[in-house]
Amino acid sequence: MQRLELLSTALSQDDYRTAISSIQKNKKLYSATNRYLFYMDIGLLFHYAGIYDSSIAYLLKASDIYDALYTRSVSNEAASLLINDNIRPYRSHPFEVILLHQTAQLGYLAQGNIEDALVEARRTQLLLDTWSKKEAARKTSMGEGLFHCITSAAYSANNDEDDAAIAAYKAIKAYRQGPINLPPLVSECAYATLARNNRQSDIEELGLSALSERSSMRKDSGQSELIVIGYAGRGPVLRERVWWGTYVVDGMLILHHTEADGTMETMTMPAPPLTDDEKNNGRKTKSGTTLHIKVSVPEVQSYPAETKSFVIRSPSLTRPVQTEVADDIDVLANDALEQARTVTFARTVTRVVLRTIAAQKAKAEMQTASPLANLIFSLTTDIAADQLEHADTRICLALPKTIQIARISLRPGAHSFEIAAQGDQGILGAKTFADVNLLPGQKKFLLISSLR
Amino acid sequence: MKQLVRYTCMLALPALLAAGCTTKVARVQSDSTIDLSGRWNDADSRLVAEAMISDCLNQRWLYKYDQMNKRPTVIIGKINNNSHEHINVETFSKDIERALLNSSKVDFLASKSERSQIREEKADQAENATEETAKPEHAETGADLMLIGTLNTIVDQEGNKSVVFYQTNMELVELQTNKKVWIGEKKIKKFVERAQATY
Numbered sequence: 001m002q003r004l005e006l007l008s009t010a011l012s013q014d015d016y017r018t019a020i021s022s023i024q025k026n027k028k029l030y031s032a033t034n035r036y037l038f039y040m041d042i043g044l045l046f047h048y049a050g051i052y053d054s055s056i057a058y059l060l061k062a063s064d065i066y067d068a069l070y071t072r073s074v075s076n077e078a079a080s081l082l083i084n085d086n087i088r089p090y091r092s093h094p095f096e097v098i099l100l101h102q103t104a105q106l107g108y109l110a111q112g113n114i115e116d117a118l119v120e121a122r123r124t125q126l127l128l129d130t131w132s133k134k135e136a137a138r139k140t141s142m143g144e145g146l147f148h149c150i151t152s153a154a155y156s157a158n159n160d161e162d163d164a165a166i167a168a169y170k171a172i173k174a175y176r177q178g179p180i181n182l183p184p185l186v187s188e189c190a191y192a193t194l195a196r197n198n199r200q201s202d203i204e205e206l207g208l209s210a211l212s213e214r215s216s217m218r219k220d221s222g223q224s225e226l227i228v229i230g231y232a233g234r235g236p237v238l239r240e241r242v243w244w245g246t247y248v249v250d251g252m253l254i255l256h257h258t259e260a261d262g263t264m265e266t267m268t269m270p271a272p273p274l275t276d277d278e279k280n281n282g283r284k285t286k287s288g289t290t291l292h293i294k295v296s297v298p299e300v301q302s303y304p305a306e307t308k309s310f311v312i313r314s315p316s317l318t319r320p321v322q323t324e325v326a327d328d329i330d331v332l333a334n335d336a337l338e339q340a341r342t343v344t345f346a347r348t349v350t351r352v353v354l355r356t357i358a359a360q361k362a363k364a365e366m367q368t369a370s371p372l373a374n375l376i377f378s379l380t381t382d383i384a385a386d387q388l389e390h391a392d393t394r395i396c397l398a399l400p401k402t403i404q405i406a407r408i409s410l411r412p413g414a415h416s417f418e419i420a421a422q423g424d425q426g427i428l429g430a431k432t433f434a435d436v437n438l439l440p441g442q443k444k445f446l447l448i449s450s451l452r
Numbered sequence: 453m454k455q456l457v458r459y460t461c462m463l464a465l466p467a468l469l470a471a472g473c474t475t476k477v478a479r480v481q482s483d484s485t486i487d488l489s490g491r492w493n494d495a496d497s498r499l500v501a502e503a504m505i506s507d508c509l510n511q512r513w514l515y516k517y518d519q520m521n522k523r524p525t526v527i528i529g530k531i532n533n534n535s536h537e538h539i540n541v542e543t544f545s546k547d548i549e550r551a552l553l554n555s556s557k558v559d560f561l562a563s564k565s566e567r568s569q570i571r572e573e574k575a576d577q578a579e580n581a582t583e584e585t586a587k588p589e590h591a592e593t594g595a596d597l598m599l600i601g602t603l604n605t606i607v608d609q610e611g612n613k614s615v616v617f618y619q620t621n622m623e624l625v626e627l628q629t630n631k632k633v634w635i636g637e638k639k640i641k642k643f644v645e646r647a648q649a650t651y
Contacts (some may be wrong), residue, residue, distance in 0.1 A: 060538070070612070071647045115533055122536035126607055133610075 003029050004237055007041075007397050011234060011451050014429070016049040019398070033089045036065045037396055040092075040100055044398035048231060048449040052107040059104040063123075066097060081351050082358075085392035093340075094131055094142040095332040096396050098124060102147045105154070106229055109445040114158045121151040121167075143332040145175035146403060149186050152193055153227055153407075157443040161197050168193040172206045179335040183324040188212075189407060224438040226408045228312055228323060228419060231449035233305025233401030235329045238298040238337075238393035247271055247353050250287040255295070255345075272346040274353065291356050295348045296391035300337060302330045305401045306423040307450040314417045316410055322422075323404035330401060352389060359384075400451060412440040421450035428452060490644030492539045492618065500620045501547035503638040508548070509555055513624060513633035517596075526552070526624070527561045527595035535605035535618065548599070548622070561595050597624045597633065612646040 006026055010019035020042055023030075030038040043058030069091050080088045092100075101124040108117035128144060148171035155164035168190040175182040191208040194200075245255035253271040258264050310323040337344075359381045366377050414437050420430035431448055438444055480486065485495040517524045528549060531541040552558040562570060577586040601622035608615045617639065624634040 072649050074649050074651055116538055119533060119536060119538050122605075126536055126609065130609060 003037075003041075003397055011398070014048075014449065014451055016045045016449075020045045020049070033087065034394060036062050036069070036090050036092055037394060039065065040096070040396050041398045043100070044103060044396065047103050047107055047447070048398075048451070050110075050447070052111050056104050056107045059100055059107070062100055063097075063104075066092065066100075081347075082355060083388050084351070084390045085347070086390055086394070088392075090392075090394045092396070093333070093336040094127075095329075095336055096399070097127060098142060098144050098147055099327075099329075099396075099399065101127075102150065105147075105150060106445065106447060109150070109154060110447050112444075114154055117154045118151075118158060118160075121147075121154060124151075143174070143178050143180060143327065143335065145171050145178055145180060145182070145186065146326040146405070148174055149189065149326065149405070150229075152189070153225075153443055156193065161193075164193050165197040165199050165202070169199070169202050169206065172208070176206075179331045180326075180328055183326050183405070185324045185405060185407060186326060223409050224412045224440060225443045226312075226406075226410055226415075226417070226436070226438070227443055227445050228310065228321075228406040228408070229445065229447050230310035230323050230404040230406075230419070230421075231400035231402075231447075231451065232307040232309065232404055232421070234303040234451050235397070235399030235401055236300045236302045236333045236395070237397065238333075238391075238395050239301045240296045240391040240393060241299040242294060242296050243267070244292070244294040247291045247293050247349060249274060249289045249291075253345075253349060269342075269345065272350045272353075274350070274357075291353055293349065293352045293356055294389065295345070295352050296389050297341075297344055297348055298337060298391045298393045300330065300333045303401065306425075306428055306452040307421045308424060309422050310404060310406070310448060310450070311420050311422050311427075312406055312408065312417055313420070314415055316415045316417075317408065321406050321408055323406040325402045326405040327403035328401070329399045329403075333395065348391075355388065400449065410438055412438050412442070414438075417446070419446065419448045421448070421452070423452075487642075490614075490616065490642055490646075492535075492537050494543065496618065496640055497543040497547070499640060500638045501544040501551070504544070504548050504620075504622050504636045505551040507636045508552065508622075508624070508634060509557060511634050514557060523557065523559050524596045525559045525561055525593055526597045526599055528563045529598040529600040529625075531601040531603065531622070533603050535603050536607060537605070539603060541601070541603060544620075545599075545601070561593060567592075595627055598627055599624055612648050614644050616642045616644060618642075 006022050006029060007019050010016070010022060023038070023042055023045075027038065039058045039062035043055050043062055046052070046055035046058060049055075069089050076088060101120050105117045105120040105124075108114070108120065124144075124147060128142070131142065148167045152164045152167035152171060155161070155167055171186060172182065172190050175186065187208055188211055190206070191203060191211060194202050194206075194208070241257060243255040243257045245253070247253050248271055250273070251271055253269050255267045256264055257267075309325075312321045312323075363378050363381055366374075368374055368377075414435055416432065416434045417436060418430050418432050421428040428450060433446055436444060436446070482494075483498060487493065487495070514524070528545055531545055533539050533541055549560055553560050561567075571589070574587050574589050578589060599622060601620065604619045604621075606617040606619075608617075618641075620638045620640075622636045623632050625632050
């Protein structure tokens with residue numbers, strides 16, 4: 001929670017530079033196991049502040065750390081099975097890695113550097129290919145719909161229309177298979193891109209509807225376009241959720257949790273098996289033995305957002321344009337935890353059970369003639385075992401709640417825009433982009449953030 | 453004897469720990485090949501530059517200019533990075549430029565970004581320098597040829613193993629006729645195996 005306290009005030013005021021400065025002055029809060037988070041948090045904050053060079057440098061460093069963590073330390077993994085997952089280096093959830101590369105990609109696009117933006121697209125696609133093989137049984141996508149949508153626009157800006165069409169197809173597929181609802185704008189953009197490239201079969205397969213009369217997307221290529229990406233609200237954090245219950249060796253695992261309103265949730269699953277050594281040593285771990293255990297697993301805690309959308313106004317527009325939600329980080333985080341739920345529980349329960357058995361054996365072997373000494377030792381052992389159990393609640397704290405998109409076709413030339421963050425009570429703040437020069441066929445990216 | 457061993461260990465252990473904890477630097481030859489991560493590195497840039505230079509200077513596109521008793525003027529155009537890595541293509545394009553210029557067979561003109569700096573300076577000179585020393589505007593040399601290129605990759609990966617194929621193509625294009633007079637190619641293939649576990 002200390003990292004959260006460090007950033008909360010600055011983020012709620014959209015004071016990104018202060019947040020960056022706070023992190024850099026308190027590096028120890030991140031520790032050696034959280035280097036990925038250190039670089040990603042700062043990279044995102046620089047991105048929100050519009051300092052894209054620095055943002056990209058930090059984000060690429062986080063990416064390097066993620067690559068290096070492919071190699072796992074056997075001793076570290078073994079220690080984490082006895083202590084808790086927080087001693088493992090943070091490897092992030094797949095949706096965070098996608099957001100990392102997507103943010104770097106948008107940073108390049110904001111600078112007009114399409115080539116390096118497409119490099120990020122290719123790097124991310126390699127990761128997605130790797131993950132899709134590892135998690136063949138996964139039923140949902142990893143929330144990469146917006147990434148493919150942005151990649152499609154980047155390829156189109158680079159006149160790579162075939163790749164733009166493929167990315168548009170993948171965007172629709174990712175949204176349909178993922179936890180985020182397909183935004184109507186993304187659907188229209190995909191239709192326009194596929195139609196422009198004569199991919200009628202793809203349009204029919206995806207069931208895309210033809211563009212409406214009022215649609216801002218046109219089928220002809222070469223149009224100049226403004227693409228606005230808005231980061232709205234604070235992203236989620238993870239907190240511990242405590243379950244307690246009974247573990248039956250070679251039987252069932254029954255866990256209970258009490259909600260804040262007093263209702264109890266019960267979960268039953270086959271008990272994760274112990275190792276053969278444990279089963280064969282000693283009387284207490286034979287089949288049918290029951291153990292009372294307490295486990296902590298992470299759960300998502302969302303923040304309410306004042307910023308609901310962004311509104312773009314300009315003398316070049318006949319009416320204001322409002323952004324649509326294209327990514328919902330709360331939903332992605334919940335989906336990620338849900339996908340990993342079985343593995344997380346199995347790992348956590350195994351750890352707690354092994355620790356409980358070890359603690360019981362230690363207590364049995366350390367029996368002395370003194371009842372007081374026995375009591376102190378037993379209590380100390382129980383408290384120590386209890387205190388070791390902490391869920392891994394690490395997550396990037398600089399993520400937004402939603403990422404929103406607007407795409408506006410415009411004639412080439414100089415334009416000025418005012419983009420306002422809009423809440424339920426009205427405008428929360430606005431930023432003016434003057435002298436935005438659009439060349440014929442250019443796609444210009446403007447980024448804005450309001451994490452309130 | 454036991455005390456001697458104990459004191460020796462007490463002295464040796466901190467030294468060993470210190471030796472393991474300090475940063476080590478060893479200077480190596482600039483043309484040595486050291487592969488650490490499997491990604492594009494200086495050795496790859498050098499291989500591409502060497503291959504392109506030797507090929508470029510030994511092809512028949514130069515004969516035309518030899519017969520005209522003229523040194524062709526070349527300008528460096530865009531070298532597109534279509535790969536999956538952020539690669540600074542200038543590391544080999546500059547090597548090629550230097551080698552071709554130093555061969556005395558080719559003249560190079562400043563690139564687009566370099567020219568804008570020069571034009572700014574000339575505009576400043578026109579306003580502030582003496583008439584005798586100010587360099588006139590609209591007196592630039594037009595290029596005969598443009599050197600452009602692409603860098604592409606194909607990656608095949610499974611688990612901790614991957615094969616990365618880099619293909620660099622460079623082309624000389626006549627500005628007047630749009631004819632391609634030379635195409636150079638260099639292919640590099642790497643097998644990268646990442647450790648899955650370490651102690």
